[in-house]
Amino acid sequence: MTVLPNSLHARDVAYHFHPYTNARRHERVGPMIIERGAGIHVYDDQGREYIEAMAGLWSVGVGFGEGRLVEAAARQMSRLPYYHTFTHKAHEPSILLAERLVRLSPEGLDHVFFTNSGSEANDTVVKLVWYYNNALGRSAKKTFIARQGGYHGITVAAASLTGLPTNQRGFDLPLPFVRHVTCPHAYRHARAGESEEAFADRLAAELEAVILEEGPETVAAFIGEPLMGAGGVLPPPRTYWEKVQAVCRRHDVLVVADEVITGFGRLGTLFACEHYGIRPDMMVVSKQITSSYQPLAAVLFSDAIYQGLADHSEAIGNFGHGFTGSGHPVATAVALENLAIIEERGLVANAARSGARLQQALAPFAEHPLVGEVRGVGLIAAVEIVADKASRAKFDPPGRVAFHLFERAQAHGLIVRAIQDTVAFCPPMIITQAEVDELVARFALALEETAAWVGAGMPA
């Protein structure tokens, strides 16, 4: 494409420093400008159509161009475009959404704190847990345990919880309040011949050993995504969660479920906690709460935690935490409408149905010479590329082949995500089974072309 000096492309390169983008490469290749969306599709400024098989960033559950969300935002904008929730102020949408979330969420989560993003929500988790333990006079109980491969965001505390080198390298992170334990992904981390259950036993034993080594009086919480997303779509081994929870309960360590990707139906259940039998003390939600039409996240927590926070804030005079946008009226109004759409249209059941189709249609790729593992639950899935199926060896350099596959997919009108050697799928929850078939057909073309390219010696 010829880039005119005053084009949007040129201005983007000149002025816009992008998140999660190699700036030097961006100078060479420029932006892909998306102009509009409808249903599961988005369209770029050249008029090309794509199946958005990542729902944006794992988040546009109801699909693009949903008029009801536009109207909900416009109604709230005209009535009350902004008001805060500090110092006893409130407005209807934030109240109704807090109540709705408590009613919908797993048992034992009774109170809600709003933030603008998942990262802010996880920073809030850390601060609430510290504040709570200070309230209980347990000032040493502050360490968090998270997992390698976990993703909890990129603000300073959240990026410390995240267990991916790319979010820490160059940023002087993680902060020392976090310990990371083994990633619960059997394909890469189970030992030869180890059963799923035995792997889960080993992970639970490792967690307990870390808690004992640190001293249970210093370990405050364990945080995990029920199914890891950004780390490569990694479902945990069977029995993992029940074993990990038992260890946490034994040592009075809070369990925090990060449902930022999985919340509101992604796995075919309203929350992944239901799918895995997790009874969290705290839960974080975002993304599909508004289908990302507005930025919003929430931290839900138990009444026991609430009582500690409330007592402590009274004792020390105030609760000194909150965002200008906490419970933003437009974002919470959009969330209420979005949750109503998910319920009325049966999108959780649709995610289960179309998800089953997706898993079924991807499963045969496990036989492909380039594919090491196909995995997923409901409407989230991944295909991991390997150089050698038997040894599971990766291509050198890692990620190059998956990136090529991602580019070929895009050329065939399919937006997926390349995560190192893995290609991820997380389409809008409105996707039909016929659209799943079309998505998989485009992927199959891209995989064949990638195999041919590898066969030709991966020419530059």
Ligand code: PMP
């Ligand atoms: N937690 C999880 C599980 C996530 O997937 C993400 C975002 N992908 C976050 C937290 C951070 O959310 P945000 O990008 O809104 O800060």
